[in-house]
Amino acid sequence: MKRLxxxxxxxxxxxxxxxxxxxxxxxxxxxxxxxxxSPEIACRFPGIGALHPEREIVVISDTGDVWQGGSAWVxxxxxxxEYREWSLRLAHPALLPLARxxxxxxxxxxxxxxxxxxxxxxxxxxxxxxxxxAAACASDGYCKPR
Numbered sequence: 001m002k003r004l005x006x007x008x009x010x011x012x013x014x015x016x017x018x019x020x021x022x023x024x025x026x027x028x029x030x031x032x033x034x035x036x037x038s039p040e041i042a043c044r045f046p047g048i049g050a051l052h053p054e055r056e057i058v059v060i061s062d063t064g065d066v067w068q069g070g071s072a073w074v075x076x077x078x079x080x081x082e083y084r085e086w087s088l089r090l091a092h093p094a095l096l097p098l099a100r101x102x103x104x105x106x107x108x109x110x111x112x113x114x115x116x117x118x119x120x121x122x123x124x125x126x127x128x129x130x131x132x133x134a135a136a137c138a139s140d141g142y143c144k145p146r
Contacts, residue, residue: 004032008035026080028080028081074096
Protein backbone atom coordinates (compact mmCIF):
# COMPACT_ATOMS: atom_id res chain seq x y z
CA MET A 1 0.00 0.00 0.00
CA LYS A 2 1.52 3.26 -1.12
CA ARG A 3 -1.26 5.74 -0.28
CA LEU A 4 -4.71 6.13 1.23
CA UNK A 5 -7.46 8.25 -0.27
CA UNK A 6 -9.62 9.96 2.34
CA UNK A 7 -13.10 10.96 1.11
CA UNK A 8 -14.59 13.67 3.30
CA UNK A 9 -17.36 16.28 3.23
CA UNK A 10 -15.74 19.56 2.23
CA UNK A 11 -18.79 21.50 3.46
CA UNK A 12 -18.56 20.13 7.01
CA UNK A 13 -16.49 22.08 9.55
CA UNK A 14 -15.73 18.95 11.61
CA UNK A 15 -14.63 17.06 8.49
CA UNK A 16 -12.39 19.91 7.37
CA UNK A 17 -10.80 20.19 10.82
CA UNK A 18 -10.16 16.44 10.91
CA UNK A 19 -8.66 16.63 7.43
CA UNK A 20 -6.35 19.47 8.51
CA UNK A 21 -5.29 17.58 11.63
CA UNK A 22 -4.59 14.38 9.69
CA UNK A 23 -2.65 16.31 7.06
CA UNK A 24 -0.39 17.85 9.71
CA UNK A 25 0.66 14.49 11.20
CA UNK A 26 3.82 12.68 10.12
CA UNK A 27 2.68 9.61 8.17
CA UNK A 28 4.05 6.21 7.18
CA UNK A 29 1.56 6.14 4.30
CA UNK A 30 0.72 9.35 2.43
CA UNK A 31 -2.89 10.50 2.77
CA UNK A 32 -4.65 12.03 -0.22
CA UNK A 33 -7.75 14.05 0.69
CA UNK A 34 -10.62 14.35 -1.74
CA UNK A 35 -13.79 16.29 -0.84
CA UNK A 36 -17.04 14.54 -1.74
CA UNK A 37 -18.02 17.62 -3.73
CA SER A 38 -15.10 17.13 -6.14
CA PRO A 39 -15.92 15.88 -9.65
CA GLU A 40 -12.79 13.71 -9.24
CA ILE A 41 -14.72 11.38 -6.90
CA ALA A 42 -16.98 9.91 -9.60
CA CYS A 43 -14.11 9.55 -12.07
CA ARG A 44 -11.62 8.03 -9.68
CA PHE A 45 -14.06 5.84 -7.73
CA PRO A 46 -16.99 4.81 -9.96
CA GLY A 47 -19.92 3.47 -7.97
CA ILE A 48 -18.75 5.04 -4.70
CA GLY A 49 -22.23 6.50 -4.21
CA ALA A 50 -23.49 3.02 -3.26
CA LEU A 51 -21.48 3.35 -0.02
CA HIS A 52 -23.18 6.67 0.82
CA PRO A 53 -19.91 8.44 1.63
CA GLU A 54 -21.91 11.50 2.67
CA ARG A 55 -22.90 9.60 5.83
CA GLU A 56 -19.46 8.51 7.08
CA ILE A 57 -15.81 8.86 6.21
CA VAL A 58 -14.54 6.49 3.52
CA VAL A 59 -10.90 5.47 3.08
CA ILE A 60 -9.69 3.69 -0.05
CA SER A 61 -6.20 2.29 -0.54
CA ASP A 62 -4.35 2.44 -3.83
CA THR A 63 -4.75 -1.37 -3.90
CA GLY A 64 -8.56 -1.06 -3.85
CA ASP A 65 -9.32 -1.91 -0.22
CA VAL A 66 -12.20 0.15 1.21
CA TRP A 67 -13.00 1.06 4.81
CA GLN A 68 -15.88 3.14 6.12
CA GLY A 69 -16.82 4.69 9.44
CA GLY A 70 -14.88 3.50 12.48
CA SER A 71 -12.73 1.14 10.45
CA ALA A 72 -11.80 4.05 8.17
CA TRP A 73 -10.68 6.10 11.17
CA VAL A 74 -8.60 3.19 12.42
CA UNK A 75 -6.92 3.06 9.00
CA UNK A 76 -6.23 6.80 9.09
CA UNK A 77 -4.56 6.38 12.48
CA UNK A 78 -2.67 3.32 11.21
CA UNK A 79 -1.11 5.48 8.49
CA UNK A 80 0.22 8.01 11.04
CA UNK A 81 3.60 7.61 12.72
CA GLU A 82 2.48 8.73 16.17
CA TYR A 83 -0.87 6.91 16.17
CA ARG A 84 -0.20 3.49 14.70
CA GLU A 85 -0.11 1.92 18.17
CA TRP A 86 -3.52 3.45 18.92
CA SER A 87 -4.87 2.09 15.65
CA LEU A 88 -3.76 -1.41 16.60
CA ARG A 89 -5.51 -1.06 19.96
CA LEU A 90 -8.70 0.22 18.35
CA ALA A 91 -8.62 -2.58 15.77
CA HIS A 92 -8.76 -5.15 18.59
CA PRO A 93 -12.10 -7.03 18.50
CA ALA A 94 -12.95 -5.70 21.96
CA LEU A 95 -12.53 -2.04 20.94
CA LEU A 96 -13.44 -1.92 17.25
CA PRO A 97 -17.20 -1.84 18.00
CA LEU A 98 -16.56 1.16 20.26
CA ALA A 99 -14.60 2.93 17.49
CA ARG A 100 -17.40 2.17 15.02
CA UNK A 101 -20.10 3.46 17.36
CA UNK A 102 -18.14 6.62 18.20
CA UNK A 103 -17.70 7.30 14.49
CA UNK A 104 -21.43 6.71 13.88
CA UNK A 105 -22.38 9.16 16.62
CA UNK A 106 -20.01 11.83 15.33
CA UNK A 107 -21.06 11.24 11.71
CA UNK A 108 -24.77 11.40 12.53
CA UNK A 109 -24.28 14.64 14.46
CA UNK A 110 -21.41 16.26 12.58
CA UNK A 111 -23.45 19.18 11.31
CA UNK A 112 -24.69 19.93 14.85
CA UNK A 113 -21.14 19.54 16.13
CA UNK A 114 -19.92 21.87 13.38
CA UNK A 115 -22.42 24.52 14.46
CA UNK A 116 -21.43 24.00 18.10
CA UNK A 117 -17.72 24.28 17.35
CA UNK A 118 -17.82 26.88 14.61
CA UNK A 119 -16.08 29.94 15.90
CA UNK A 120 -14.85 28.20 19.03
CA UNK A 121 -11.13 28.59 19.63
CA UNK A 122 -8.90 25.54 20.09
CA UNK A 123 -8.63 26.48 23.77
CA UNK A 124 -12.42 26.48 24.12
CA UNK A 125 -12.63 23.13 22.36
CA UNK A 126 -9.85 21.65 24.50
CA UNK A 127 -11.63 22.84 27.66
CA UNK A 128 -14.91 21.22 26.56
CA UNK A 129 -13.23 17.96 25.58
CA UNK A 130 -11.22 17.84 28.83
CA UNK A 131 -14.53 17.84 30.71
CA UNK A 132 -15.35 14.38 29.29
CA UNK A 133 -14.21 11.40 31.41
CA ALA A 134 -11.22 9.55 30.00
CA ALA A 135 -10.48 5.85 29.87
CA ALA A 136 -7.13 4.23 30.57
CA CYS A 137 -5.94 1.70 28.00
CA ALA A 138 -3.69 -1.08 29.15
CA SER A 139 -0.86 -2.39 26.98
CA ASP A 140 -3.07 -5.37 26.01
CA GLY A 141 -5.47 -2.98 24.25
CA TYR A 142 -8.30 -3.15 26.76
CA CYS A 143 -9.74 0.10 28.11
CA LYS A 144 -10.81 0.46 31.69
CA PRO A 145 -12.78 3.42 33.09
CA ARG A 146 -10.79 5.72 35.33
